[in-house]
Amino acid sequence: MKLYLRLVSALIKGVEPNDKEKKRNKIFYVVMSVIAAFGIMLPMAFFVGVIIYTVTSALTQTGTQENGVEMFLHLIAAFSFIFGLNVFFSVFYFSGDIENLLPLPLRPYQIIASKFTAAMISESVMECIVIIAALTGYILGGNMPLYSWLISIIGTLTMPILPLIYCGIICMVVMYFTRFIRNKDTVNKITGVFTFLVIAGIVYLIAQSGFDSQKLINALSTPDNAILRVMNIIFPTVPLLVNSMETQGIFNILIYFGVNIVAAAVFMLVAQAIYFPGVAGIGQGMSHRSSSNTIQKMRQHSPCTSYLKKELRILFRTPAYFTNCVMINFLIPVFVCLAYVVHKQTNFLESFVYGIHSGNEETVLIFMLGISAVSVLVTALNCIASSGITREGKHFSFIKYIPLDYTAQLNVKAAVSIIISGSGMIISVIAACILLNTGFKFTVFCCLLSLISVTFATYLGIYMDSVNPKLIWEDELNALRGNYNIFFNMAIAIVTEAVICAGSYLLFKFTPAGSILIIIILFVALMLLTTISYLLCCRKATKNIGTL
Amino acid sequence: MIKIENVTKTYNKTVRALDNISFSVDGGEIVGFIGPNGSGKTTTMKILTGIIKPDSGKVIINGFNIKDDPIKAKQSIGYIADNPDIFLRLKGSEFLELIGDIYKVPTDVRRKRTEGLAEKFGLTEALGSPMISYSHGMRQKIMVIAALVHKPPVWILDEPMIGLDPKSAFELKQLMREHTKEGNAVFFSTHVLEVAEKLCDRVVIIKNGHILYNGTLDELEKQNKNESLENIFLELTEK
Numbered sequence: 001m002k003l004y005l006r007l008v009s010a011l012i013k014g015v016e017p018n019d020k021e022k023k024r025n026k027i028f029y030v031v032m033s034v035i036a037a038f039g040i041m042l043p044m045a046f047f048v049g050v051i052i053y054t055v056t057s058a059l060t061q062t063g064t065q066e067n068g069v070e071m072f073l074h075l076i077a078a079f080s081f082i083f084g085l086n087v088f089f090s091v092f093y094f095s096g097d098i099e100n101l102l103p104l105p106l107r108p109y110q111i112i113a114s115k116f117t118a119a120m121i122s123e124s125v126m127e128c129i130v131i132i133a134a135l136t137g138y139i140l141g142g143n144m145p146l147y148s149w150l151i152s153i154i155g156t157l158t159m160p161i162l163p164l165i166y167c168g169i170i171c172m173v174v175m176y177f178t179r180f181i182r183n184k185d186t187v188n189k190i191t192g193v194f195t196f197l198v199i200a201g202i203v204y205l206i207a208q209s210g211f212d213s214q215k216l217i218n219a220l221s222t223p224d225n226a227i228l229r230v231m232n233i234i235f236p237t238v239p240l241l242v243n244s245m246e247t248q249g250i251f252n253i254l255i256y257f258g259v260n261i262v263a264a265a266v267f268m269l270v271a272q273a274i275y276f277p278g279v280a281g282i283g284q285g286m287s288h289r290s291s292s293n294t295i296q297k298m299r300q301h302s303p304c305t306s307y308l309k310k311e312l313r314i315l316f317r318t319p320a321y322f323t324n325c326v327m328i329n330f331l332i333p334v335f336v337c338l339a340y341v342v343h344k345q346t347n348f349l350e351s352f353v354y355g356i357h358s359g360n361e362e363t364v365l366i367f368m369l370g371i372s373a374v375s376v377l378v379t380a381l382n383c384i385a386s387s388g389i390t391r392e393g394k395h396f397s398f399i400k401y402i403p404l405d406y407t408a409q410l411n412v413k414a415a416v417s418i419i420i421s422g423s424g425m426i427i428s429v430i431a432a433c434i435l436l437n438t439g440f441k442f443t444v445f446c447c448l449l450s451l452i453s454v455t456f457a458t459y460l461g462i463y464m465d466s467v468n469p470k471l472i473w474e475d476e477l478n479a480l481r482g483n484y485n486i487f488f489n490m491a492i493a494i495v496t497e498a499v500i501c502a503g504s505y506l507l508f509k510f511t512p513a514g515s516i517l518i519i520i521i522l523f524v525a526l527m528l529l530t531t532i533s534y535l536l537c538c539r540k541a542t543k544n545i546g547t548l
Numbered sequence: 549m550i551k552i553e554n555v556t557k558t559y560n561k562t563v564r565a566l567d568n569i570s571f572s573v574d575g576g577e578i579v580g581f582i583g584p585n586g587s588g589k590t591t592t593m594k595i596l597t598g599i600i601k602p603d604s605g606k607v608i609i610n611g612f613n614i615k616d617d618p619i620k621a622k623q624s625i626g627y628i629a630d631n632p633d634i635f636l637r638l639k640g641s642e643f644l645e646l647i648g649d650i651y652k653v654p655t656d657v658r659r660k661r662t663e664g665l666a667e668k669f670g671l672t673e674a675l676g677s678p679m680i681s682y683s684h685g686m687r688q689k690i691m692v693i694a695a696l697v698h699k700p701p702v703w704i705l706d707e708p709m710i711g712l713d714p715k716s717a718f719e720l721k722q723l724m725r726e727h728t729k730e731g732n733a734v735f736f737s738t739h740v741l742e743v744a745e746k747l748c749d750r751v752v753i754i755k756n757g758h759i760l761y762n763g764t765l766d767e768l769e770k771q772n773k774n775e776s777l778e779n780i781f782l783e784l785t786e787k
Contacts, residue, residue, distance in 0.1 A: 294641035294676040295663050298648065299655050306649030310638065317637040317678075395634040401597040402650050403622035546601065 007106075007114035011097070012121060028467055032488035039495040041126075045133035048072075052134045055217065056141025062221040066242045067228060069138040071220060073131065073238045074231040077163040080127055082198050084167035089191055090320055090477035091119045092171055093279055097474050102279065112271035116168055122482045124160040132156045139245070148245040151253060155241040161260050162237045165267045172270055175278035192323030196331055200338070303404050304412050311416040314391070315384065320476035321391070325384045329424025332378060336428045340435045356436050361515035365508055368519055369501045371429055371446050372526065375453035379421040380493035383486045385461030388413035389469040389545070390479050390486075396471050399545060406542040410462055414537065417458040418451070425450045452526045457493050459533035464489040466541035469548070500525055549575050549702050549733035550596065555605030557591055557757075565591040566602070567757040573733045573750075575701075578724055580744035581737040583754035584785050589737045590630055592754070593706045596735070597627045610701050623651065626700035628708045632687035636680040640671065640690050643679060644697055651698035658697060665693040668719045685711040692720060703727060705736035709743060721747055741777050755785045 055068030092115060101111050135152035138144075174191070219225060232239045237259055244252035301309075315321045340349070355363025379385065388410075392399060399409055429450050433443040465485050473479045480486060500522065508518045550573040557566040566588045573579045583589050594600045596607055598614045598621065607614040610624035635643055641662075648658040666672040669689040679687060688711040695703065703724070709717045724734045724747065738744055744751050745765055753761040761768060761784060765777065772780045 294639070295659055295666065295672070298641065298645050298659050298662065300653070300658070301645075301649050303650045303652070306646045310635065310642070310646050313642065314635065314637050394631060395629070397594065397597075397599045397629060398634060400599040401622060401625070401627050401629075403619045404650055405619060 003106075004110065004114055004117075007110070008117045008121075011114055011118035029484070032484070032491065035495060036488055036491035039491045039498075041129055045129050048130055048133040049137040049140075052137030053141040054137075055220065056138050058217050059221055060142065064221050065142050066138075066239075066246055067220040067225060069134055070228060070232070070238055070242050071225075072134050073159065073242070074228070074235055076127060076130060076134075077159070077235045077238060078202070078231075080124075080160055081163040081166055082195055082202075084123065084164045085170065086192055086195050086320075086323055087119055087123055087477065087481065088116075088164070088167045088171040089175075090475055091115050092168070092275070093175055094319075095475035095478070098279065107272065108275035109268040109272045112168070112172075112275055113268055116164070116267070120160060120164050123164075127160050128156050131159050135245070138242070142246070144245060145248065147248045151241065151245045154253070155245075158256075158260060159237065159241065162235055162263055165263045168267055169270050172274050172278060176274040179278050179280070192319060192327065195323065196327055200331060200334060304408055307404065307409065307412045308415060311388075311413060312419075315416065315420070318476050320480065324477070324480050325382045325387070326420060328382050329378060329420055330427070332374070332424050333427040333431050336431050337435070340432075353436055356438055362508070365505065365515045365518055368446065368449060368522065369504055371425075371432075371450050372453040372522065373497050373501050374428075375421075375425045375450040376457040376493050376497040378425060379417065379454045379457035380461065380490040382417075382421055383461070383480060383483075383489070384420055385414060385417035385458040386465050386486045386489040387480055387483065388417070388462050389465045390471065390473075390483060391476075392469075393471055393473055393479060396469070396548065406545050407538050410466075410537055410541055410545075414455075414458045414462055417461065418454055421454045421458065422451055425454055449523065449526070452523070452530055453497075456526055456530040456533055459530065459537045460493055460496075461489050463533060463536040463541045464492065466537075466544040471548075496529065500529075549573060549610050550704075550735055551606075551608040552592070552596065553606040553608075555592075555595060555602045555607065557588075557595060557600070557602050565757050566595070568605070569754070569757070569759050570605075571752050571759060571762050573702075573735045575731045575733055576728050577749045578728050578734040578736075578747055580748035580751040581735060581754065582739070582741065582744055582751055582781065583737075583760075587755045587785075588757040589754060590706060591757075593627075593630075593704055593737060596704050597625055598622055624700055624702050626695035626698065626703045626705075628688075628691050628695045628705040630706040632684070632691045632711070634679075634687075634691070636682075636687075637678060639678050640675040640682070643690060644675070644694055647694040648697055651700075653698045661697050661699065662693065665696060668723075669693060669716050685713055685716070688712055689716055692716075696723065701732045703732070703734040703736070705734070707738060708736055709738065709740065741781055745777050753781070753784055760784050 052069050052072060056065045059065045059068055092112065095115075132152065135155060139148050139152060142148075219227075237256055240252050240256040240259065244256060315326055352363060352367075354360075356367060389396070389399075399406070426447050429446045430443060433439075433446060438446075468485060470479060470483045470485060504518050504522050504525075507513055507521070508515060513521075552572070553570045554568050555566055555570070556564070556568050558564045569588075569592070581589055581592065591600065595602050596609065596614070598618050601615075607621075609621040612621035612624065614621040635646075638646070644658075644662055648662075653661070662675075663672070666675060669692065671686065671689050671693065674682065674686060679690060682690065688708075692708060692712075695705070708720060712720060721743075724736075728734055728749075748765065750764050751761065751768070752759060768780055769775070769777065772783070775783075
């Protein structure tokens with residue numbers, strides 16, 4: 001047990017920012033934490049809590065009050081499972097610490113158990129906030145006593161275990177049976193693509209339901225809901241926990257613990273049996289290709305072009321970056337088309353299309369604000385910019401010893417983000433405009449708006465990363481996950497964009513200014529913000545790099 | 549060609565890594581930089597290449613002050629860092645192309661130099677493969693080629709022999725000699741005293757951020773008669 005705890009503590013230290021990084025900018029961390037807490041976490045928790053409270057209150061009349069929270073927890077478990085797959089492939093098989101752990105006299109299950117725990121702790125913070133919010137909504141909606149609060153705390157801390165154990169077992173089985181495939185990166189990339197296809201599928205299914213709250217309540221008020229029945233078999237800990245809160249009996253909570261313990265035991269048995277054969281030879285994934293021709297193919301380019309190509313190659317070839325930073329951009333157009341197909345016949349879309357065609361000022365403004373908001377959100381979410389310096393990791397010194405000034409290097413890093421995020425967004429905007437039949441000029445204008453929003457979020461991201469980049473990480477996924485800078489950048493970008501969008505809409509609603517004037521103001525505000533973030537990047541970020 | 553004057557560097561306001569050190573490396577010289585672990589060798593190398601800023605003092609590379617004219621100073625340097633695990637997702641040829649572009653090496657010149665160096669270090673066949681598939685030694689070799697492909701007048705090499713097979717180490721030593729014969733400067737750190745003994749015109753010995761000795765090995769041996777270089781080094785650094 002002592003060994004296990006020591007290993008977990010050592011592995012967590014490898015993921016979290018080290019003390020030196022924390023001390024370097026204490027005020028920065030405090031300010032950003034406050035913005036993230038009040039800008040993202042608390043509103044999100046409040047939103048979840050209110051929804052579950054409302055659904056539980058509504059379902060109490062039919063005696064099926066647990067169905068709402070159960071469905072929500074199943075959804076969280078499903079997402080945790082889907083995102084966990086990618087994480088555990090990386091943590092179990094591709095992290096840099098494997099080469100140090102394998103030669104130690106440790107049993108496979110000891111390595112896996114400690115890696116699993118460390119990864120679960122660093123991955124589940126947001127999930128725990130959402131779970132506690134949902135359970136709070138459920139307790140308040142169902143008017144439950146103190147005992148339920150106690151169970152909810154246990155549930156919050158232990159609910160992420162089962163879905164992640166499923167991920168762990170699937171990773172080990174896949175790697176065991178694909179151990180003869182020499183290029184392990186391919187396995188990693190395929191699982192990444194699979195993950196996003198599953199997400200697209202879930203989004204499609206949710207979109208198909210039409211977000212009709214009455215339909216949802218009706219479905220959940222059915223005592224024998226078919227989806228819930230299936231989900232209860234897949235994640236049995238969810239109904240056990242909820243029933244335990246509902247009935248206040250000890251039996252359900254004991255079975256809840258029992259299921260988790262059995263799952264953990266099976267997980268460790270699988271690890272003991274198949275982890276080492278799967279992990280062996282991971283380092284020699286690729287063979288040498290003889291190509292005497294490569295030298296003759298060399299050609300001179302400008303330093304910035306070459307630097308840009310290097311950045312793009314690394315993003316596209318590193319599985320963790322490809323799945324987390326690149327792929328998301330090209331799924332947005334798919335989501336746009338899916339959303340259109342699903343809602344084609346609904347009144348909402350018909351009235352929206354009519355609003356755009358007839359030049360309804362409010363509809364046009366909402367469409368524009370939506371484009372700007374999604375552009376900023378996607379650019380912050382894909383973290384190409386906000387991990388631009390972090391991705392250099394241990395070879396950060398390269399930035400400093402090459403004869404290329406920092407401003408040029410940062411601008412190239414920004415260009416990479418603008419190219420990738422901008423391409424995804426422009427395809428999405430064009431797709432949306434074609435589907436809504438908006439006309440050429442309007443489409444060009446929307447593309448410009450999207451590009452400006454992407455540029456603003458990009459330079460903001462680069463600046464945020466320069467303040468305190470996470471340069472010590474074991475594998476590429478760790479550079480992105482557990483990286484507070486990315487989260488803080490997201491918080492700042494979301495809060496700023498929310499202020500701009502809300503401000504624009506309120507101006508439209510409560511002043512005589514027409515939509516054209518508001519859109520001009522929106523454009524000017526975004527240009528101004530882009531200029532400020534660009535200047536921050538060129539002046540402050542270059543200075544920050546110099547002092548690192 | 550390398551001049552470091554009164555340089556001081558303190559980490560976290562407590563650890564004094566370098567304490568007012570000064571030395572120079574002239575054209576035509578190979579100077580070895582030796583000292584125990586944690587003595588300040590890598591810090592010195594990083595200050596020379598502009599990776600970290602000194603608290604005080606001046607660094608001149610090929611006539612350019614690294615603080616005032618960093619791009620021109622860096623353009624004159626060929627640097628091998630202490631860790632060759634860099635941009636492993638790139639192919640060897642792509643990495644060399646990046647370096648060639650950054651140092652603005654014309655196409656025909658870079659092809660010729662890359663071909664010659666790759667052949668010398670037995671890396672021609674591997675250039676088309678991603679560096680992640682390379683062994684530690686191969687990665688070190690590609691770093692050596694990258695540092696030399698733009699033919700810089702000043703070589704600053706941090707433990708360049710580590711990981712190299714005997715043939716490649718021999719080739720690198722030959723290259724260092726040829727380079728200095730052309731009037732250029734080589735400054736490298738090493739823990740292998742035999743390498744310093746056979747290769748260097750002069751050595752700089754550092755301990756706890758202080759320069760303990762700066763001169764030729766012959767002079768050092770004359771001052772400490774009948775003692776091996778190993779014993780002299782141990783006596784100096786364990787005082």
